[in-house]
Amino acid sequence: MSNELLFFGGFLLFIILMLAIDLGLFSKSNTAVSFKQAAIMSAVWVAFALGFYVVLRVWGHELHDIQDFARLEEVTKKHLHNIRLIPDDFIASLSLYKQNLALEYITGYVVEYALSVDNIFVMVLVFSSFGVPTQYYHKVLVWGIIGAIVLRFLFIFLGAALISQFGWILYIFGIFLVYTGIMMFIHRNQEEEIDPQNHTVVKFASKYFSVYPTFVKGKFFHAELGKKYVTPLFLVLLVIEFTDLIFAVDSIPAIFAVTKDPYIVFFSNIFAILGLRSMFFLLVNIIHKFHYLKTGLSFLLVFIGSKMLLHDWLTAWGFTTSHSLIVIVSILALSVIASLVFPKKEETSI
Template sequence: MTNELIFFLGFLLFIILMLAIDLGLFNKKDHEVSFKEASIMSTVWVLFALGFYVLLRFWGDKLHDIQDFAHLQEVTQKHLHNIKLIPSDFVASIEIYKKNLALEYVTGYVVEYALSVDNIFVMVLIFTSFGVPSKFYHRVLVWGIIGAILLRFLFIFLGASLISRFEWILYVFGVFLVYTGIMMFINRNEEEEIDPKNHKVVRFASRYFSVYPEFVGNHFFLKENGKKFVTPLFLVLLVIEFTDLIFAVDSIPAIFAVTKDPYIVFFSNIFAILGLRSMFFLLVNVIHKFHYLKVGLSFLLVFIGAKMLGHHWLEAWGFTTAHSLYIIIGILAVSVIASLMFPKKVEGE
């Protein structure tokens, strides 16, 4: 087995174990997740993500089993890492590589985590529109994450394969992200609505499944009088999965602007997705207060898209992964601070 495969399988085993513990031990009884519980869950996932940063910072060279300078140079060129190696000093070059790899991971994590906030707006809308009892939110989100991990795996490694063969795809991603950011800014004040009966996913599912007319506890499926049904809760799960698929179209190209190493893209993406569930419960009641966040995310996408389009010039000017991280954190900080300093006026006040 290669080191890459060992890293990957070990990571998947960890994720499966954590989700199994979550579903089996901490979620035996459906309940409404409290702010305190969500805070603890969020802290744990962030600590895990930071722990993985430490792992890459000190042992990142083990991922691709780099043994000599020639192999290090090959890996660096293959994944387009924006670093300057020292041919006469392999040890120093490895340190530069590990530091950059860990920085790419944490930058990708911050980007994905930030873009996930926009996903929370839509999730709240979905649960509200379908009338899902709040005690079932946790169950739907956990199973939704499992589906999201599978979808992201396919998207990321397919995208990495395409980029390695056709580097010009980076420019396509760049144009798409700039366009998406501009459209997000233009439509930032539009109120989103979801019609449960006429949603495209619901209409599609209704063609192939018998849908039970009401929620049946936390069940996704039901058998009655020998006939199998899917419950409305299963339809909500499908809508959540479809929504994540749409968001993945934005977020995955965005992380490829930070790093071209598919393993780093996958690790940062999945840690952010796992933290999304707890962040949902943390922000569900206060998300409306961050009304400038959409503006910040639109600028974030435009910046990442522009960076993708001009990466050759930026590298020549000495623009590094660290500079990207500073700008990304700055954009997010300004949007959050502006939201708190200038609260949205409520109609009638």
């Protein structure tokens, strides 16, 4: 148990340190993040995510303090890892476990990172609808990510606790994901709109807080004539948090189709979230070009939901985590390639 806490605590410490550096380097200047900065930070976060794959591949057994075959068998059964242990060979079995654990992590990371793209579509819409100056995007996104990490932590470990007690919840998750994927496909070409004045979050906040009418130098709060106000930027932050809450309802069940280990779910989730900010600035001006991406994401959700519903049959047929990763990457690659090969026709006005 001590190794488990050290492993998890070290991960949280790393995340806190990186967020502190990120916030300190960019937020105080209130300048727009350039494409070059976004590309560098995206590469850095992807490198960290891939580096953590190596960590799990080498030291993954330390996460649950596996020192003998009995403990390995216990952890494998508890988290439903799709591997066959070799009773007479602890070393070989442990290697299989670490390989599978790392694969589950990277597969979950790809799923979460892909679903984050759909979140970017909505973020772009939120910022444009509220008229947020570009130099304030970064500050909102960083604080939004901090809030998202806390919410995901609660959701993931609550979900893991429920699954351990009520296994049938996985079938509910599967049905929900299939339904969500089908609805996303049906509405893939529908233009989304946000009315800042009538948004649920804005109405709720306006009921309990005094809202200042204009942005105030990137501040969330403002005091004037002895009265304290929340600024429109704070309202945007609340809307972003609310948006992530909605997306978490899809993304967290999706990753439980890949792994039942709550730590692996959390690790892959957090690395995807941390890369979301830089990916936003990387794609904000070109995301409209990937018009088949929502189609790909809808197929992705249907596949993941179906995998959750047919888990026992797929396991019996020899469907492994590697196969899941291949299917997921193929769906995403095809949607991106199709978007580039068959670009969306520009609407012309006469």
